[in-house]
Amino acid sequence: MTVQDKLKQVAESLGVPFVFEDWTLANVEIDRTPLPAVVYVLPASGELDFKNGNIRDNQNGMLAFLDKVELNGNGQDNDSVVDRMKSLAMRFIVKLNETGYFELLGGVMKYQVAYNKLNxxxxxxxxxxxxxEVTGICERNL
Known part of the structure; x- marks a missing residue:
């Protein structure tokens, strides 16, 4: 199962759609996706970790939690959506950590607020x- 498949599984277990694209294609896909949604932006870089007969994929990516907001909405409207997306992010990260697929995410996790980043x-x-990844793929299975 790929990293993206694992993330999609977690998003779907929370009942929210999952989008995996670069920002340009995510911009198109979000128009067709019921919101709120979890977006995993195509990783910019990563590492393959070869150890003890397993190969683990370590990806440096971006996770976005997005929902619709009123066109020309005021600060309070946007703040309400941002708070809901923080809550979704917390539930997603807790659920992701419970899967054991990846090393635990935690500690201080900085986020950026995304206002109208997409069309x-x-x-x-x-x-x-x-x-x-905690468990990658076995070298023998290649």
Whole structure:
């Protein structure tokens, strides 16, 4: 199962759609996706970790939690959406950690607020994350 498949499984277990694209294609996909949604932006970099007969994929990507907001909404409207997306992010990260797929995410996790980052009128939060697989694929299965 790929990193993206694992993230999608967690999002779907929370009842929210999952989008995996670069920002340009996510911009198009979000228009067709029921919101709120979890977006995993195509990783910019990563590492393959060869150890003890297993190969683990460690990806440096971005996780975004986005929802619709009123066009020309005021600060209070956006703040309400951002707070809901923080709550979704917390539930997602707790659920992700429970899977054991990746090294635990935790400690201080800085986020950026995303107001109208896409053509769709959305707000939410975006995290830079490094997802390190705990169990990768066995070298013998290649």
């Amino acid at each position: 769709a009128v959305t707000s939410g939060i975006v995290f830079d994350v490094t997802l390190k």
